[in-house]
Amino acid sequence: MYHMILFNMKKRYLQLALIALLGGSCTQNFEEINTNPAMVKEENLNPDMLLTWSLKHSVFEYFGPNTPWSMREYAGYVAYEETGDIFLPCDCANPFNYYRRFIVNLNELIRIVSPDSRKSNQVAIARIWNAFLYQRMTDAYGDIPYSEAAKDPVNVINQPVYESQASIYGNLLNELKEAAQMLSTAPDQISFGNADLIYKGDPELWRRFANSLRLRMAMRIRYADATLAGQHIQEVVTAPLLEDNSHNALLTTLPPGGSTPVDNVNPVYTSGLSGANPIRFGFAISEVMIERDDPRLPIYAVASTDGVSGYKGRPIQLEGEEERNYYDRTNTAEIGPLLTGEVADIMVMNSAEVYFLRAEAALAGLSTENVQQMYQQGIQQSMAQVGLEDEAAAYTAKPLVALAGDEEEQLKKIILQKYIAIYPNATEAWAEWRRTGYPAMWTGSMKGATNGQIPRRMTYPIDEFGKNAENLRQAIDQLPGGDTFLSKVWWDKKPGLPYTHPKQGMFPPN
Numbered sequence: 022m023y024h025m026i027l028f029n030m031k032k033r034y035l036q037l038a039l040i041a042l043l044g045g046s047c048t049q050n051f052e053e054i055n056t057n058p059a060m061v062k063e064e065n066l067n068p069d070m071l072l073t074w075s076l077k078h079s080v081f082e083y084f085g086p087n088t089p090w091s092m093r094e095y096a097g098y099v100a101y102e103e104t105g106d107i108f109l110p111c112d113c114a115n116p117f118n119y120y121r122r123f124i125v126n127l128n129e130l131i132r133i134v135s136p137d138s139r140k141s142n143q144v145a146i147a148r149i150w151n152a153f154l155y156q157r158m159t160d161a162y163g164d165i166p167y168s169e170a171a172k173d174p175v176n177v178i179n180q181p182v183y184e185s186q187a188s189i190y191g192n193l194l195n196e197l198k199e200a201a202q203m204l205s206t207a208p209d210q211i212s213f214g215n216a217d218l219i220y221k222g223d224p225e226l227w228r229r230f231a232n233s234l235r236l237r238m239a240m241r242i243r244y245a246d247a248t249l250a251g252q253h254i255q256e257v258v259t260a261p262l263l264e265d266n267s268h269n270a271l272l273t274t275l276p277p278g279g280s281t282p283v284d285n286v287n288p289v290y291t292s293g294l295s296g297a298n299p300i301r302f303g304f305a306i307s308e309v310m311i312e313r314d315d316p317r318l319p320i321y322a323v324a325s326t327d328g329v330s331g332y333k334g335r336p337i338q339l340e341g342e343e344e345r346n347y348y349d350r351t352n353t354a355e356i357g358p359l360l361t362g363e364v365a366d367i368m369v370m371n372s373a374e375v376y377f378l379r380a381e382a383a384l385a386g387l388s389t390e391n392v393q394q395m396y397q398q399g400i401q402q403s404m405a406q407v408g409l410e411d412e413a414a415a416y417t418a419k420p421l422v423a424l425a426g427d428e429e430e431q432l433k434k435i436i437l438q439k440y441i442a443i444y445p446n447a448t449e450a451w452a453e454w455r456r457t458g459y460p461a462m463w464t465g466s467m468k469g470a471t472n473g474q475i476p477r478r479m480t481y482p483i484d485e486f487g488k489n490a491e492n493l494r495q496a497i498d499q500l501p502g503g504d505t506f507l508s509k510v511w512w513d514k515k516p517g518l519p520y521t522h523p524k525q526g527m528f529p530p531n
Contacts, residue, residue, distance in 0.1 A: 066129060066133060068130045068133050068134050068140075068143065069213060069214075069216035070216070071126045071127065071129060071130040072127075072130060072143075072146070072147065072150075072213055072216055072217060073216045073217075073218060074126060075122075075123040075126045075127055075130075075150065076150065076217070076218045076219060076272070077218055077272070077285075078122065078123065079119070079122075079123050079150075079154060080218070080219075080272040080367050080369060081272075081284075081288065081367065082115075082116075083367050083368075083369075083445070083446060083447075083448075084287065084288045084289050084360070084365070084367055084445075091104070091107040091111070091476075092161075092447050092448060092451055092479075093445070093447040094107055094303070094337045095107070095337075095447070095451045095454075095475050095476060096303070096305075096447040096448075096450035096451040096454065097303045097304060097305025097306055097337075097450070097454075097460065097462050098303045098305070098306050098444060098445050098447050098450060099300050099301060099302065099303045099356060099445070099447075100300075100301040100302075100303050100304065100334070100335035100336065100337055100353075101298065101300065101301070102298050102301070102335075102344075102350075103298055105467075106338065106467050106469045107337060107338070107469070108338065108467070108468070108469025108470055108471045108473070108474070108475075108476065108506065109469050109470055110470055110480065110506075111479075111480065112482055112483045112484075113161075113162075113479035113480050113481070113482055114482040114483075114484070116154075116157050116158050116161055116448075117158065117161075117162065117165070117479075117481070117482045117485070118482075119154050119155075119157070119158050120166070120170055120171045121171075123154055124151055124154055124155070124170070124171040125171040127147045127150060127151050127154075128147075128151070128171050128172065128173065129173060130143070130147045131144050131147050131148065132173050137211075139209050139210055139211045140210070140211050141203050141205060141210065142203070142204055142205060142210045142211075142212065142213075142222070142224050142227075143211065143213060144203065145200040145201070145203035145204045145224075145227065145231075146200075146204075146213065146217065146222075146227055148196055148199075148200040148203075149196075149197060149200045149201075149227060149230065149231045149234070151196070152193045152196045152197050152200070152231075152234065152238075153234055153369075155167065155189065155193055156190075156193060156234075156237075156238055156241075157448055159186050159189050159190070159510070160241070160448070160452045160510065161448075161478065161479045162478060162479055162480075162481060162510075163186050163478055163496075163500060163508070163510040163511065164183045164184060164185055164186055164189075164496040164499060164500070164511075165183060165184070165186075165189070165496075166181035166182065166183055166184070166489070166492070167181075167184040167188075167189050167192070168181075168184065168192075169181035169182055179488075179489075180488070180489045180491070180492055181489065181492065182492050182495075183492050183493065183495060183496035185499070185511065186510055186511035186512065187245070187246070187511050190238060190241075190242055190246075190249075190511075190512070191249065193238060194235055194238055194239065194249070194253050197231045197232070197234055197235040197238070198235060198253075198256070200231055201228045201231040201232055201235075201260070204224040204225075204227055204228045204231075205224060206224055206225065210224070218272050219270055219271065219272060219369070220270070225261070226268060228260075228261055229261045229262055229263050229264070229268050230263065230268075230270045230369075230370065232257050232260045232261060232262050233262045233263045233270075233370055233374075233375045233378075234370065235253055235257050236253075236254065236257050236258070236262065236375065236378050236379070236382075237370070237374070237378060237449075238253075239251075239253040239254045239257070240254070240378050240381060240382060241452065241456060241512050242512045243381075243385065243387070243456075244456065244512065244513075244514040244515045245511055245512040245513075245514045247387075250387060251387045254382050254387045254388055255387070255388060258379060258382065258388045258390060262372075262375050262379075263370060263371065263372040263374075263375045264372055264375070265372050265402065265405075266371065266372055266402060266405055266406050268372055269368060269369075269370070269371045269372060269406070270368075270369040270370045270371075271366045271367060271368045271369055271371075272366070272367045272369070273364065273365070273366050273367075274286055274287040274290075274364055274365050274366075274367065275364070276363055276364050277290070277291075277363055286363075287360075287361075287362065287363065287364060287365040289356070289360045289361055289365065290361055290362060290363055290365070293361060299350070299355045299356075300355060300356045300360075301334065301335035301348075301353050301354065301355060301356075302321070302322040302323075302332065302334045302335065302353070302354040302355060302356055302357070303334050303335065303336075303337075304334040304335055304336035304337070304462075304463060304530070304531070305334070305336075305460050305462045305463075306321070306334060306440070306441070306444060307322065307332050307333060307334025307354060307531075308334065308460070308463075308530075308531060309437055309440065309441060309460050310332070310441060311331070311332055311333075311531075312421060313416070313419060313421050313422055314419070315416070315441065316404075316409050316412045316416065317403075317404070317407055317409065317441065318332050319357065320357055320358060320359050320407050320409075321356070321357050321359055321444060322334075322354040322355065322356060322357040323354060323355045323356070323357045323358075324354055325351060325352045325353055325354050326350075326351050327351040327352045329352075330351075330352040330353065330354075331354070332354045333352065333353055333354060333531055334353065334354055334531075335348050335353045335354075336348070336463055336464060336465050336530065337464055337465065338464040338465035338466070338467040338468075338469065338473065339465035339466075339467065340465055340466045340467040341466075343465050343466060343528060343529075344465075347528075347529050356445075359407065359444075359445075360445060368443070368446060369446075371402070371403075371406060371442065371443065372402045373399045373400075373402040373403035373406065373439070373442035373443070374399075374439055374442060374443050374449075375399075376395050376396070376398040376399035376402060377395070377396070377399040377435050377436075377438060377439035377442065378439075379395040380392050380395035380396040380399060380424075380435050381432065381435050381436070383395055384428060384431055384432060384435065385428075392424065392431070393424055396424045396434075396435055396438070397413075397417055397424075399435075399438060399439070399442060400413050400416065400417050400422070400438055400442075401413045402442075403438070403441065403442035404416070406442075421434075422434065422438070432457065432459075433459050436453060436457045436459040436460075437459055437460055439453065440453070440454075440459065440460060454475075454519075455477050455509075455510075455513050455518070456512065456513065456515065457515065458515060458517070458518045458519060458520040459520070461519075461520040461521065461522040461523070462475060462519075462522055463522040463524055463525055463530040464522075464525070466528075470506065471506050471507055474506075474507055474519065475519065476506035476507065477506065477507055477508065477509050477510070477513060478506065478508060478509070478510050479506075480504050480505065480506060481493060481496075481497070481504055
């Protein structure tokens with residue numbers, strides 16, 4: 022019976038989000054729907070709600086508690102005193118649960134509005150966001166269910182096949198190309214308006230984001246399939262992209278107080294009010310910024326309270342005396358006002374990242390753009406984003422910043438500047454570290470299950486072995502090394518990685 026969607030943990034897991042979205046108000050744009058949460062009727066499924074819910078929750082995961090702490094620490098952006106050994110086996114259910122939380126809702130949105138030609142922009146926007154979510158998922162695990170996953174309740178496949186990351190990337194690149202072409206400024210198009218928490222339904226901004234996301238994906242596969250990467254890069258660099266900070270894809274949290282639901286407030290600010298342990302500024306990001314005397318440091322971090330240690334960051338995998346004697350609460354920096362304010366911009370993708378992608382593409386000969394110009398524009402946009410545009414020229418002239426040296430030295434500088442510019446987007450930073458090797462990261466003496474190596478992928482969630490064992494086993498058989506932290510996903514092909522930090526094995530490293 023279509024009017025009833027019952028979530029069964031073993032057989033109907035892909036439909037959880039359709040029930041979960043009725044559990045409470047997520048943004049002020051939501052309409053109140055009073056209905057039995059176990060009975061979801063098609064006439065109750067407002068496409069605007071489906072979009073708002075999916076955007077809000079998937080974006081908030083950049084800051085909120087659902088993103089694994091370890092992923093943030095793998096990126097070197099933050100460190101938590103209480104996490105201990107983050108190289109131990111885990112039940113890595115997130116982002117695998119995007120199927121049941123977000124993608125099933127977006128697919129239902131597409132199914133509902135597709136018959137109406139006046140809503141083709143709505144279809145395109147949902148397709149773009151689906152592509153964004155799928156990339157985050159496949160980047161974390163490798164092969165995942167794709168074409169058979171998250172279907173509507175009538176056509177649901179309870180045990181979807183796993184598809185290769187190579188085929189998924191090829192499909193996602195084409196999805197973004199087609200969705201960008203679908204977007205129209207025709208006056209008959211019905212906009213999502215305020216239900217779209219990112220661009221208010223603006224088709225031109227969504228086209229820029231789709232093209233920029235396509236560029237990000239094409240660069241990700243550069244070392245695995247240079248031909249396919251080059252094909253998409255050459256098409257997209259001449260298309261509209263995120264070119265200044267007014268184009269940035271972001272969601273601004275709501276100020277606390279009044280009638281604002283707490284889950285619409287900056288979750289980092291909220292966690293601070295709860296008295297939770299302060300979040301330490303990561304060693305990797307602090308090292309890169311301190312070496313370059315980066316003017317963004319006071320925005321990204323709060324200096325240590327001992328008065329002498331400055332912006333010293335905290336490494337991961339500290340053990341025993343390493344932690345007690347050198348990285349305590351008084352002599353390490355905390356995350357700064359960029360993240361901790363009452364209101365925060367949660368950045369999905371900014372123009373600075375796009376310029377650094379363009380710089381790398383030009384450096385690799387995958388486009389004919391000017392490497393120096395793209396690189397300098399990336400720094401300029403990043404500085405302007407935090408109100409320091411007047412600092413860009415002097416900063417770019419510093420020896421450790423100025424783009425010079427052989428191709429690998431220039432690549433390192435491009436990636437390090439992107440690493441700074443996209444902070445605190447840990448999922449992207451961790452993926453780029455795996456792809457390029459930068460920055461080289463120092464880790465403490467706690468070895469965990471990886472002999473001290475930062476994981477190169479997440480392991481599949483435990484419950485998937487019960488729900489979809491046969492297909493999962495086939496996927497694991499395709500992984501070099503099996504379902505482990507150190508098995509490499511398809512695009513992780515650059516030789517010689519990971520790079521060893523020059524002070525690895527020495528203590529202290531800073």
